[in-house]
Amino acid sequence: MKRKSKAYISIYALYMIFVLMIVIVFVLVQVKNIRTVNAYKYDYIQAKAIAYSKVRIINQRKLFDEELKKNSKSDTFYIQITDIPELSSPTKIDYYEEKEGAAKIFSFTSKYPDNNGSRATIRMVYNRKNPFEKRIISEEKIDELLPEIIEGKKSIGIKDCLIFSLNDETYFVDKKIADEKYKEFVAEKTNQNNEEVSEDEKENGYEENDGDKETEIDDEFLTKLVQFSRKEKNILIDSEDITILNDVTIDGVFIDKTNVYYVKNKKVQKTPEITVNGILILKNPNADSYKVNGEYLSTKDVDIKFTRDTTVYKSKKYEFAGSYYK
Known part of the structure; x- marks a missing residue:
């Protein structure tokens, strides 16, 4: 054991x-x-x-x-x-x-x-970066964003610009030329009709906001004015003095800095409508009669017809959004 x-x-x-x-x-x-x-x-x-x-x-x-x-x-x-x-x-x-x-x-x-x-x-x-994320911004901020927004856009180069439409086409012409051609048009009509034209009838062929100048312009005159006008696409409209004669459509960037005037149609009591296919920059807080297919910026809240079209503008600038580690 x-x-x-x-x-x-x-x-x-x-x-x-x-x-x-x-x-x-x-x-x-x-x-x-x-x-x-x-x-x-x-x-x-x-x-x-x-x-x-x-x-x-x-x-x-x-x-x-x-x-x-x-x-x-x-x-x-x-x-x-x-x-x-x-x-x-x-x-x-x-x-x-x-x-x-x-x-x-x-x-x-x-x-x-x-x-x-x-x-x-x-x-x-x-x-x-999306400049249109906040549409109501200060004028200083608008000026800061403008260089990129208008990049590649050609200015029409007219200081005092008359904009009108004929047969669904929009035309741009120097207002001084429009004045001269209207006087010639009135003279032609006078000779044809053997009538004496008063000094008042020899004034400008459109009515400005102040009501100092008024006349009736028909398609016959506009047809003659077309040959002295320009049709432009993808442009920058930033003239010192702009007069809108009838409903127009603008392709590009349109800047209203309280310098846009309308000719009201007395027959139908209608203010011309501006359709912007592109970008509207609105520095005028009292502006109206706008229709926008694209983007817009304004210094104050405005009542405009707006349809966003993201294809008209794509920012080239990018901002850092963060980093991820694994």
Whole structure:
């Protein structure tokens, strides 16, 4: 019995030693894993810290500005940020568009130089700026936005402009020319009818807001005036003095800075309506009779017929909207 007991104890001791060794090995492996995880976690924190630094420097120095101005929808380029000692080589940047160009995404990878496998992927998002997000803004803000809005638009170059329509076409003519041609038209009518034209009838062929000048203009005169007028598309109307003769449609950017006057039709008691296919910039708080197919900005709330058409204007400017890390 004693020999059996000793044998049993020996086997039990060996078993316990074996179990203890397994436990020790398990603990050592876990400790090593914890150290490895901590090392990776430390490297990831370092990589993310470098990413934050890159984002800050990129924004401060506007390092993506040139790429944002490009028309390409996707591209790859490299940047070198000398202010971060950990960076030994240029960083590869991939960018692409989202939402039909409404947003541009710049993506790059940041890693700690020791590179134990930890890295941070950064997505910097730039959204296209929308000047028409707030339509009622100050005149100073309008002037600030104008250079971009009128970019690519040709001014008609007429200081005192008469705008009229004939056969559904809109024409632009210098008011001084219109005055001269009207006097010639009146003289022709006088000779034809063998009638004497009074001095009052020789005045301008349209009525201005102050009521000083008035006459009736028919299609016959407008047909003669067409040859001295211009038809323009995608233009900028920013004349010092603008007179609207009848309902007109303007394609481009129309600026009303309290310098637009209407000729009221006495027969039908109707004020001419201006339809703007494009962008209306309204600095005149008392303006009315506008219809806009496109976009508009105003210094005050106005009652106009408005249908938004986002195709008439797409801003080229993008604003930083945030960065994402993973």
